[in-house]
Amino acid sequence: MKSYLEDLLDLIKSKKNDDPSVSYTSQLHSKGINEILKKIGEESSETIIAAKGESNDELIHEIADLWFHCLVLLSAKNLRVEDIINELKSREGISGIEEKNNRKIK
Numbered sequence: 001m002k003s004y005l006e007d008l009l010d011l012i013k014s015k016k017n018d019d020p021s022v023s024y025t026s027q028l029h030s031k032g033i034n035e036i037l038k039k040i041g042e043e044s045s046e047t048i049i050a051a052k053g054e055s056n057d058e059l060i061h062e063i064a065d066l067w068f069h070c071l072v073l074l075s076a077k078n079l080r081v082e083d084i085i086n087e088l089k090s091r092e093g094i095s096g097i098e099e100k101n102n103r104k105i106k
Contacts, residue, residue, distance in 0.1 A: 005071065005081045012075045028072050036076055039069045 002010075018026040028036050043066040050062040074080065091099050 003081065005067075008068075009071050009074055009081050012071050016075060025072060028069075029076060033073075033076055036069065036073050040066065040073060043069050 012025050015023050015025040016029045020027040020030045028039065043062065047059070047062040047066050050059040053059070071081075074084070094102075
């Protein structure tokens with residue numbers, strides 16, 4: 001059974017070639033990777049600011065925006081949610097410190 005994030009990514013991919021004047025998702029794709037990355041940067045900053053505040057509702061809103069834009073990036077790079085899940089699974093049982101040190105060796 002597919003997850004909600006996989007379904008959402010499929011929807012995002014399906015909008016890649018829609019009319020950019022009526023689809024925000026298509027607009028991001030048409031503007032290219034740099035615009036998508038810019039949006040991820042903005043949403044990351046807004047998530048950090050929201051996390052420092054008192055409102056969990058605002059934090060949830062900002063994380064949803066961040067995740068959405070990350071899914072647009074996956075779509076632009078022709079990646080799948082499963083690719084990210086597999087990476088996370090490969091780290092199970094490994095301390096975060098050890099995993100980070102292993103990345104430096106590669």
